[in-house]
Amino acid sequence: MSDRPILLAAGGTGGHLFPASSLAQELQRRGYAVELATDMRAEKYGGDFPARAIHRIPSATLTSPSPIAVAATFSRLGIGYAGALRMLLRLRPQAVIGFGGYPTLPPIIAARTLRIPTAIHEQNAVMGRANRLLARFVDQIALSFMPTKLLAPEAQARARLTGIPVRDAVLKFRDVPYAAPDPTSRLLLLVFGGSQGARFFSEALPPALERLPDEMRERLTIVQQAREEDLAALREAYARGKIAAHLAPFFRDLPERIATAQLVIARAGASTVAELTAIGRPCLLVPLPHALDNDQLENATRLQEVGGGWCVRQSELSTERLAELLQGLLSSPERLADAAKKAHGMATVDAVKRLADLVDELVKSKE
CATH class of the missing domain: 3.40.50.2000 (Glycogen Phosphorylase B;)
Incomplete structure (x- = not known):
């Protein structure tokens, strides 16, 4: 050396x-x-x-x-x-x-x-x-x-x-197969947004998830990254909705959590897209609306174009629409499995x- x-x-x-x-x-x-x-x-x-x-x-x-x-x-x-x-x-x-x-x-x-x-x-x-x-x-x-x-x-x-390039900690999960949800299994939803994006998810997700059918909500486990100052209110909101939740300001084992998720909700930073495609997991991407030069929108659009996920602008994501999207995706294992396969194929x-x-x-x- x-x-x-x-x-x-x-x-x-x-x-x-x-x-x-x-x-x-x-x-x-x-x-x-x-x-x-x-x-x-x-x-x-x-x-x-x-x-x-x-x-x-x-x-x-x-x-x-x-x-x-x-x-x-x-x-x-x-x-x-x-x-x-x-x-x-x-x-x-x-x-x-x-x-x-x-x-x-x-x-x-x-x-x-x-x-x-x-x-x-x-x-x-x-x-x-x-x-x-x-x-x-x-x-x-x-x-x-x-x-x-x-x-x-x-x-x-x-x-x-x-x-x-993605880290070794991500590539070790490259060959872990995607497990699509079945009608009786737990529904594992992973949510992370980076330092600039987590607050929107903390505000938008609890009321949207409360609109899901009781049967779906009872099966749901949400793993979510949230800002330190938002944790208490978010924990209380999920408790009111009787939704199982694991919350933290940062997950050092995020690649493993991506690998075990059935659906990921995230911003669309380049590293996020790279890790989602390297592991191959379906995702609902909400680009940061104030990102310089709309780079996150471009990243998410490229993934959506190959069928590896869904891109929705934050300005278009009302509580009702978010609830509708999540219910449709979580009740469609074939769509999720197809998106996981296409995301996996997009990775370099x-x-x-x-x-x-x-x-x-x-x-x-x-x-």
């Missing part, structure tokens, strides 16, 4: 860190040392990240077009760039691979300054803002969907389809190998 690592750079959310974690595992199997550059948000998702070291780089996200906000953001990114330069001069990485989010800007641009090979990976069906900025600088661009919206024409020649199971091959090529090109 070379002492010079591959540096992965990722924003500090699960959507960026999970595919980076998958690549880290594969690179280590190939004999590379791996280190991670991220931001402070990674404490929740990256505590067990498979890296030799984790570096926190000062960063900021552009959230307002006001001159003051723009100036503050670029000032913070400038501080991050200076810190990234010092880090790269010390580490001398063989390559720097970005996974999106503004924290990737300082390490990638610093690597470009030092002529270190670079690549970015785009998880969504729409090119993210940070990756759009970086696409003009990097040597290679890895895509999860073809075509990917908002990828500049001049960057197409450096782009290739790899798919979304060798995505992590393709992405690691790209890293190998970058390293060899420098040599």
